Amino acid sequence: MSHSNNNINLKVPGNSLSGSNSNHGSSSSDRHNNRHRSVSAASLNPTTGTLITGELNETDPSTNITPDIGGTSGVGGDIPPDMAILLQKLDEDFLVNKVIDQWTFINRREEIMQSINRLHQKQNDDLLNLDPLKLQMPLNPRMSTGDFSKISPDNLIDILTYRANTYKSELAFIVLDAKGKEVSSISWEKLYLKAVKVAYEIQHKLTMKNSDSVVLLYKDGEVTEFVVALFGCFMAGVTAIPIHQDISLTEVLNIINLTSTKLLLYSETVAKELDRLSVQNSRINWPSKLLRWRTTDLGSARKSEVSHWNAKQQKLKKDNKTSSEQNTNLAYVEFSRSPVGELRGIALSHRTIFHQMHCLDLALSSLPNSGGGLQRSYKQYRADKKVVLATLDIRFSIGIILGVLFTVYSGNVHIWAPQKVMEIQGLYANLISKWRASLLLADYFGLKRVTYDYQQSPSATRYFSKTQRVDLSSVKWALVNALTIDGEFMEILAERYLRPLGCQHPENAIIPMLTLSEYGGMVISLRDWIGGKEKLGMSMKDDDSNDLSSVLIDKEALSRNIVKIVEINPSANDDIGHDLLRVDAFGYPLPDATLAVVNPESSVLANKDELGEIWIDSPCLSGGFYGLRKESKSIFHAKCRGSNGQLDMDFLRTGLLGFTFNGKVYVLGLYEDRIRQRVSWIDQALYQKLHRDLVIGNGSRYHYSSHLLATLASEVKQIYDCTIFDIFIGNEYLPVAIVEAEVIRKQVADETAGAEGGNAKASESVHVSGVPLNEPVLNAIAQKCFDTLYKRHFLRLYCVVVVDCDTLPKLLRSGGREIANMLCKKKFLEGSLKADFVKFFIRKSISMIPHGEDVIGGIWSPYVSELRSKALANFPDQYSTIDYREKSINDKTGAPLTDFKTIVDILKFRVAKSGDSIAFQNVDNNSKSKPLTWKKLENRAYAVCQYLIEKANIKAGQYVILMYSLSEEFVIAVYACLMCGIIAVPMLPFDSNRIGEDFPAFVGVIRDFDISEILVNDEVEKFLKNGPIADSLKKITHKRVKSLKIKNTVKLTKVSNMASLNSKIASYQAEVNFRDENTTALVWLNFTSDHYRVGATLSNKNIIGVCKVFKETCNLSSQSAIIGCVRHTSGIGFLQACLLGVFLGTTTYLSSPVNYAENPLSFFLLLARHKVKDVFVTEQMLKYAAIKFTPKGFNLSNLKNMMISTENRVEIDLLRKIAKVFSSTKLSAASMSTVYNHYFNPMISSRSYMTVAPVDLYLDPIALRQGYVSVVNQAEVPNALHIQDSGMVPVCTEIAIVNPETRKICKEGEFGEIWVCSEANLTAFTNGPKGPVDHFAQTQFRGVIADGNPDVTYLRTGDLGFLYNVSITKNKSSNSNGGASGGGGGGGEADGEITTFQPLFVLGKIADTFEVMGLHHFPIDIENTIESCHSDIYRNGSCIFKCGDYTIVVCESKRTKYFASLVPLIINTILSKHHLVIDIVAFIKKGEFPISRLGTKQRARIVDAWVQGVIPISASYGVNYGENSMIKLVEEIDIVTRDDPITGLKNPALSYYDDNDDQGDVFSDNRETLKLNDDYNYASIGQKAEFSLGNYSNSIVSED
CATH class of the missing domain: 2.30.38.10 (Luciferase; Domain 3)
Structure with a gap:
């Protein structure tokens, strides 16, 4: 394709330019290779998408002048919601978070788009075998091209010049007002002189090139001023940019910036309006280099200026540049709306325009009985002028082409009248008669108005004027701008309006024009002869x-x-x-x-x-x-x-x-x-009922929204307006209707207003309720819409959204404003409609119902479990390897610590061997206590024992609450209780912000454990006796038979009679059979995020076992200083604070969480000062530290094992994020280790001393929902679930993955419940001697694998996960033995080059998961989807659960109204991504969503509140009718499609991404393990996966 061009270098979109001369003589054979279409003088950088023009111009990202192909691209507007979220997240990562580079962004985006294309390819038939x-x-x-060789070489500027000389005083344009009165006019000469003046000023006062642009800003009726400015730009050789009524002032500024415009031409009235706007609102920020000229002030060109202009033109003609060069220059750029409402510039050259003029003249002049051609000669005077009466906006589209350019081309007089003249009965016909109009330029809206007005009252038109008789005999052409033709109206217009009023040949006069208003308004088809x-x-x-x-x-x-x-x-x-x-x-x-x-x-x-x-x-x-x-x-x-x-x-x-x-x-x-x-089973059932044959065709049915809207308009009278479109969800297209109807709203007082400002007036604190008052009426309207369209068109609406009247966005199209269908669709998919109500018809619309193999039994049913077992029969069972250590030796003395029966015996051993060494030290800044030696610890423990036995009269085996802030007193009290055989129940002090949760829990422990004594320190005593709960505590004490005593043990330091005390202690120990393996020594209480209590008992053997596992797994010794800080009453926190120091014979430093909250830096300085090797922290601690200070100025290179506890799935890249924050402290990435723990085992798996980076797996979500573990490539499955490992199994521990229902061992390739056999397992569950008995929890400790060893019992964790074999390649340079092995590694090869290990991957808790239609769902994944689908839904502000038969979503939104627009977004995204149909969506009141003190959702509280009906709901929406209704639906479908399965149930849960995938290979016996080596690189997905020891920066190996 060549474009003639000599001087300027235009960059053609998608094509290169070559300079060439006129090609008038080209043959018809190369016609297509010599097309001349105008192109843009600017182009986009193909990689970044920034605009490139003469000057580098960065566009504002907020501008809405952006590329969008709208509805014509097929796939462009049909991105499934889940994929849209992936693209949105990718944009955020690249543009906002800046965590990926540009190439990763481009590659990843391309992968996602390819997946979308694969989805759409399934919608098309096989198109390979095409029959010509x-x-x-x-x-x-x-x-042919030759027929156009006679076109005059003159251009529009030449024609205007000739007309100014030939028809000097004849009027070219006449402007009428809304009443039909003449307000202004301009002759051909005046038009020419004024245009020359504009051109002269541009050329002499500005240095503008041909590619430069000028913005024209004129009002609707300023026709003459606009035409002058437009032709002034043409003459000056610059590109005009006309602004029309559909462009806002903000968009004008964006256009000026986008096009690097240096000049703005406007009229005096526009200038005054802009000045007024600038005063009323904020000042208009015009670009600094922009000049603004009022063309109304310029006047006409003087003789000298005209002479100068003529001389210049003569010179150009001599050089033969005028026609060839100017024709290829851009004449103007028209900005029009895309289907989604975004502005796009359409570039039009002089050559394009001239071709269009010639074609229009040929077509219109061919009309029989037209009285000669339309074009008057411009070189010699001819009186046969025609009159054009136009009512279209002449600033854009067909208005500028026929109204302005064709007027100059044809030389006829143009009479412009505003559209409003058609609203006055009879005026339009009167104007035609008065001006003897030959050609009418109008649109459907106006012509329908005048025609139907005439039908209602003919006399109003006929006798509109007493002096002027209505006579339309002059009308030869009635051009109608349209996209579609209303044939019935055309006949009415011809026979009942034009003919009765005198038009001679109305059937020939009416010429509908097919125009492309989105692409410059060019005419592409019209009647011709x-x-x-x-x-x-x-x-x-x-x-x-x-x-x-x-x-x-x-x-x-x-x-x-x-x-x-x-x-x-x-x-x-x-x-x-x-x-x-x-x-x-x-x-x-x-x-x-x-x-x-x-x-x-x-x-x-x-x-x-x-x-x-x-x-x-x-x-x-x-x-x-x-x-x-x-x-x-x-x-x-x-x-x-x-x-x-x-x-x-x-x-x-x-x-x-x-x-x-x-x-x-x-x-x-x-x-x-x-x-x-x-076409689905519903159609099949309907056609069977109607006794008609169902033709499947290409598998789809097609409807046209104009036909549907006409039906709704005639049958559903409550509808004000409507739009219908389809959306792509769950691998099929589903129709959606948005209707405008009257919405009655209720005003409610804003409860937050008073709190925000006390002086606010009452009227200001009122807002509209989220639920309309007439919701039942809206529901009935939505139902009627569905019924009507199904009855009349067999269309099954997926959902109906109701908005208030005049709410939907509109576009200017074919002369009138109509609802912007694609913009409505865009807003619907974005959740930004102002929707008041929504109703779904899921059961009647979707043909693809996701379901598993057993819709009732689910994935754990014997039937489905057996199916999986058979599919995976060749795979090994999921057992971890065991690294059993029988003995644990004390490194100083060589004594086997495992020979001691109790931790108290080890304490006595420490006192005997190194009694004066420091055992515990409180390192808080405000601590006045001295370091505690082993002897002092024992003595003070005896002092507390004396109090308990002699004064408190506590019996052996009784329970005592220890409520201390972390301090030496707490450790002393723990050992005192252990010595006496009294069962300590450690509890955290009250959180003053959570008393509502803590106090009932505290009272529950007192009641269930029959507590009579609470041991405390100073801080807690002060709070209990004088704090906010003091009165409540006294009431409880009075009601009890057994008194409740609070004792501060700080001052208990001396023992009066040691011998007597020892004897009493011995009798206490004998009473409870102290050294027996089954005797309860200690109780750990844990509270879930919902603050439900989980109690566990530890025997003395337990305590030794837990300490042994930690010592051997982490390779701890007496040289390892221990630091206790958080969660000191149970789990790893308790071990660190109280037990490990004694077990190892090393010093334990105590730093309280209160001190950490005040100064987190002190904790990390402590780690650096004492060169601590192992420490326990929480995720919340680290995030808090990152907020409070920038880690620098201290060295943590000695810290080899920072244990971060997790009870659930590992947060993706948690360790990498933390390593990045602490990188300046020389804390190695390998030192970060997650520890997967449980209420009944503090260490089930750990990344401690694993010298490989976290293992990333991408799981196929479809397989996962059916119980399989299928590792996929993220490039092929963009929605794959990304998980990271929870580490390897510690010593003396075996993990088995077991089917929770059948209790059979799971095969590799499926997930199951994590069962643990370990010395670190606690003894039993407890609710206290007086608490309710929980048989289920007790059986958790007695798990026996049905097809395993019946003598081995396991702890059932209630968590789902799987073991996965990973092989890594180590660099030969780094095959040293640095770093302790984590036990469960499995057989590495002798040379150390290739090692396989078997990390554990935790998926989630069984208690949180639910099954719908036989598919298994993890709420965390669905909630992440919900929270990412719209910014108005709070992060951590959604909860999904199953209640009875219904799947319910409760979420917290930033909105107070228009919740209904978020509902489809939530439903569609979940259906598309997770293959789950939600039944109810509810929005909880802002600020009422329950969050725990650790920032986690209180899921059980939400479910309880829902069941009890006390949840504070702002709005709720019913979507579907529960799981049973869907099961019945599946049964119905099976019955209908039994004989003809073509329209049967499609199940996206079984094959969603690629039907051609060979599913059999997924579970092949020859499947390779995941290899993570130096050569493997996930470059395409933006992150390294080089899990070799040599490349894992700052690893333990390299540091040793």
Whole structure:
């Protein structure tokens, strides 16, 4: 494609430019290679998408002048919601968070788009075998390139110059007001002189190049000023940018910035309005380099200026530059709306315009009885001028082409009147009569108004004026701007308006024009009498080619995308049946155009008798968008395929759906207005009932929104307006209706207003309720919409959204404002509609119902479990390897610590061996206590024992609460209780912010454990006796039979009679059989995030076992200083604070959480000062530290094992994020280790001393929902679940993955419950001697594998997970033995090069998961999806659970109204990503969503509140009718489709991404383990996965 161009270098979107001269002599064979379409002078950088013009110009990201292809691209607007979220997250990671580089961003985005394309490819039939006999070949031009060789070389500027000389004083433009009175006019000479003046000023006062642009800002009625400015720009050789009424001031500023415009031309009235706006609101921020000129102040050109202009033109003509160069320059750029409301510039050159003028003149002049051609000679005077009466906006689209440019080209007088003249009865006809108008330029809206006004009151039109008789005999042409033709109205207009009022040939006069208002307003088809139809290249049936042609087509066939013509040119009197549809033709394509009908989804030529998208190619068309190379290529230079491959020509995709018949163009509507729906079992049932044959066709039914809307308008009277579109969800298209109806709202007082500002007036603290008062009415409207469309069109709506009247966004199209269908769709998918109500019809609309193999039993049922076992029969069982250590030796003395029966015995051993060494030291800044030696510890413990035995009179085996802040007193009290055989129940002190939770829990412990004594220190005593709970505590004490005593043990330091005490202690120990393995020594209490209590007992053997596991796993010794800080009453925190120091014989430093909260830095300085090797911290501690200070100035290189406890799935990249924060402290990445713990085992698996980075796995979510573990490539499955390992099994521990229902061992390739056999398992569950007995919890400790060793008992964790074999390649340089092995590694090879290990992956708790339709779901994943689908939903602010038969989502939104627009977003995203149909969506009041003190959701509290009906709900929406209704539906489908399975149930849960995947290979016996070596690189997904020891930065090995 070549574009003539000598001086300026235009960058063509998608094409290179070559300079060439005029090609008028080219043959018809190379016609397609010599098309001349105007192109943009700016282009986009293909990688970053930034605009490049003469100067580098960065566009504001907030501007809405962005590329969007809208509805014509097929796939462009149909991204499934789950994929949309992935793309949004990718954009955030690249642009906002900046965590990925540009190439990763580009590659990852491409992978996601390929996945989307794969989904859409399934919607298309097999298009490889194309039959050339069945395809519709493109219509050829009726006039060859040679026929245009007679076009005058003069351009519009030359023509205007001639007209100014020839028709000096004749009026060119006359402007009328809304009452039809003349307000201004301009002659040809005046127009020319004023335009020359504008051009002269631009050329002499500014240095502007041909590619520079000038913005024209004029009001609707300022026709003469606008025309002057436009032609002034043409003469100056710059590109004009007309601004019309559909562009806001903000968008004008964006356009100026986008195009680097240096000059703005406007009128005086616009200038005054802008000044007023600037005063009223904030000041308008005009670009600093922008000049603003009032053209009304410039006046006309003086003689000297005209002479200068003429001389310049003569010089150019001599150089032969005028026509060739100027014709290829851009004339103007028209900014129009895309279907989604975004502004895009359409570039139009002088050559394009001139071609269009010539074609229009040819077509219109061919009208019989028109009284001669339209164009008057511009070189010699001719009096036969025509009068054009236009009521369209002349600043854009067809208005500027026919209203301004064609007026100058043809030399006729243009009379412009505002649209409002058509609203006054009779005025329009009177104006036609008064001015003797020959050509009318109008749109449907106006003509319908005047026609129907005339039908109602003919006399109002006939006798509008007493002096002027209505006579339309002058009317020869009535041009109607339209996208589709209303044939019935055309007949009424001709026979009941034009003919009665005097028009001679109304049937010929009415000429509908098919215009592309989105692409510059060019006309592509209209009636003409040129002839040449034999050149179209198709066989023609007998047809009077000049008449208004129409056909009747079969609606049933149309719904299958087939055009079945039943009758040609039906009589107006015929009664058209309800099963037929009338479609009227525009006429032939433009004489120089090639037109093709193409399948819009596949870009293949449509079959004969098939509907498709109209693609056109003509020199009259623009060459592309301004500055959007990629979009220009896909829209303006589209390629289609025929039977022999790709056609060698470019087309413009019009976005119009239609067909051709006898060479004429028939349009049914826009591609975006076509609704698709899969033919399903519902249709089959309906057709069986109607005794009709169901034709499947291509598997889809098609409907047109205009037909649907007409039905709704006539039958659902409560609807104000409506729009319908389809969305792509769950691998099928589903129709959605948005209706405008009256919404009655309730005003409620804003409870937060008073708190925010006490002086606020009452009226200001009122807002609208989230739920409308007339919700039942809206529900009935939605139901009626569904019933009506199903009854009349067999369309099954997926959902109906109700908004208030005049709420939906509108676009200016074909002269009128109509609802912007695609913009509504965009807002619907974004959740930004102002929706008041939504109703779903899921059971009646979706044909793809996700379900598992056993919809009732679920994935753990014996049937499905057996299916999995058979599929995985060749795979090994999931047992971890055991690293058993029988003995644990004290490194100083060589004594076997495991020979001691109790931790008290070890304490006595420490006192005997090193009594004066420091055992415990409180390191808090405000601590006054001295270090505690082993002897002092024992003595003080004896002092507390004396109090307990002699004064408190506590019996052996009784329970005592220890409530201390972390201090030496707490440790002393623990050992005192252990010595006496009294069972200590450590509890954390009260959280003053959570007393409402803590106090009931505290009272529950007192009651259930029969507590009579509470041991405390100073801080806790003060709180209990004087704090907010003091009175409540006293009341409880009074009600009890046994008194409750609070004792501060700080002052208990001395023992009066040691011998007597020892004897009493001995008798206490004997009473409870102190050294027996089953005797309870200690109770740990844990509280879930919902603050439910979980108690566990530890025996003395237990305590030794737990300490042994920690010592051996972490390779601890007496040289290892221990630090206790958080969670000191149970779990690892208790071990660190109280037990490990004694077990190892090392010093324990105590730093309280209160001190950490005040100064977290002191804790890390402590670690550095004492060169601590192992420490226990929590995720919350580290996040708090990162907020409070920047870690620097201290060295943590000695810290080898920072244990971070997790009870659930590991947060992705948690360790990497922490390592990044602490990188300046030399804390190695390998030192970060998550520890997966449980209420009944403090260390089930750990990453401690694992010298490999966290293992990343991507799991197929479809397989996971059915119990399988299938590792996939994220590039192929973008929605794959990303998980990281929880570490390896510690010493003396075995993990088995077991089916929780059948209790059989799971095979590799499936997940199950994590069962643990370990010396670190606690003894038993407890609710206290007086608490309720929980048999279920007790059986957790007695798990026996059904097909395993019956003598081995396991702890059932209630968590789901799996073991996975991973092999790593170590660098030969790093095969030293540094770092202790974590036990469960398994057989590494002797040379140390390849090691396989078996980490544990935790998926989630069984208690949280739920099953629907036989599929297993993890709430955490669905909640992450919900919280990421819209910014108005709080992070950590959603909860999904199953209650009875219903799946319920409760979420907290930042909104107070329009919740209904978020509901479809939530439902669609979950259905698309997780294959789950939600039944109820509820929005909890802002601030009421329960969050625990650790920032986690209190899931059980939400469920309890829901069940009890006390949850504070702002709005709730019923979506579906529960799981049982869906199970019944599946049964119904099976019955209907038993005989004909074609329309049977499609199950996206079984095959969603790729039907061609060989599912059998997933579980192949030859499957390789995951290899993580130096050569493996996840570069395509933006992160390294080089898990070799050599590359794991700062690893233990390299540091040793």
